[in-house]
Amino acid sequence: MSNRTTTGFTVRVQAENFDVLAETEILTKGHKDVGAVVTFTGLCRDEGGTLEALELEHYPGMAEAQISKFARQAVERWPLTGLTIIHRFGKIPPGDNIVLVIATSSHRRAAFEASDFLMDFLKTQAPFWKKEHLREASEGTWVKTRAIDDADAARWHDEKSNNINIP
Amino acid sequence: MSNRTTTGFTVRVQAENFDVLAETEILTKGHKDVGAVVTFTGLCRDEGGTLEALELEHYPGMAEAQISKFARQAVERWPLTGLTIIHRFGKIPPGDNIVLVIATSSHRRAAFEASDFLMDFLKTQAPFWKKEHLREASEGTWVKTRAIDDADAARWHDEKSNNINIP
């Protein structure tokens, strides 16, 4: 649609924790066209002390492919200078990182909107499933989807572009 | 209006650089109700290599007061668990930090919206003025306001609340 050169992006799906500072510096050090850095970090809440751990199951291969699809849509839709998305899987205790989105751009609106957009789609369209293990229960419980997350994702359809495909 | 206890916040106006990681950890370490951390970092762009430095003038006292006013509006409007705003002044070379907003919350939407809101108001309502010193020019030039920044700030009037006062 546009003949602007689109920016590359980094997508990783991993069991290990990530380092927000190190990931940010990769996108900013020596990149003096960057005026705005938005980072979103999703953490495991302890649910008022009741949660033992979250267990994150994912579909290897499809997870990376889906996240990369949204990342591609984001760099096509917004004039970003850099984009990194990392999503963890496995058992995650309260207080630990789950997901990271870093978007950089010359001006702030692009970085805010792109990271907001990506989180909405990671919540509802990337093949990850959360199971809550509570301190007081022997069996884990699969986390239910929230209607608000679908509503959030739907916001990005109404305006500007048609290049987002939700099945 | 609501009887929810509002969260405190930290506002600093300083010449020195800030440490995004250290500031983030203050809001997250030991706070296991935090599910979402949004950080916005505004950096000095080099404007295609033409910029020597930005000079940021501010109105001491009023700068802190205005930022605190917006911070108070943000913690009243969104269910945040923490909020830190730091704005630098003085001479800032390309690649250096200018401004930091960190908003934490249980769910992501509050953290995204609050940080987005605060940046819009910092851009247009906090008493700071930027002067560009170019490599090739002996005289600095005051940065002009951008109509888009006023439009961005106006977004927050249309919905939800009337507790934002722009003169």
Add this chain to the structure above:
Amino acid sequence: MRIRYFAWLRERTGTSGETIELPETVKTAGELMCWLAARDEGYAFAFEQPETIRIAVNQEHVEEDHILSGTEEVAFFPPMTGG
């Protein structure tokens, strides 16, 4: 054809994946769910509400009426809760 199950579909079927020979009568992803549900109690439980189940074919989301011919991998899973 390779079939994969995730989250509570994996738990209810008792397997994370299997390879099946697709019967001639099963054309679509929806028909495959019906056919699987008829296998035993665990599969019946897994597929008791097919409208809540998401389907991916060759790692792309598809609908129930998706034609399976030429498919290498079908996955069944609940609505996603990542992020």
Add this chain to the structure above:
Amino acid sequence: MRIRYFAWLRERTGTSGETIELPETVKTAGELMCWLAARDEGYAFAFEQPETIRIAVNQEHVEEDHILSGTEEVAFFPPMTGG
């Protein structure tokens, strides 16, 4: 009354601040701008487009018609460009 100037208002007036005795005839912030503009060329240049100038009284934004009585500090500055 303390007056403060920022950015190009500071440069054009040649001062970052001064203390003045408010004349009886000057009631509002707008009238104060007129009165200051009449002082000399630098002030005239600083206040040549009063509609572009922002005003703060005791560190709160006010409009041109703001009554100055009881004011300790008035500040004049261009539209802000922080963030």
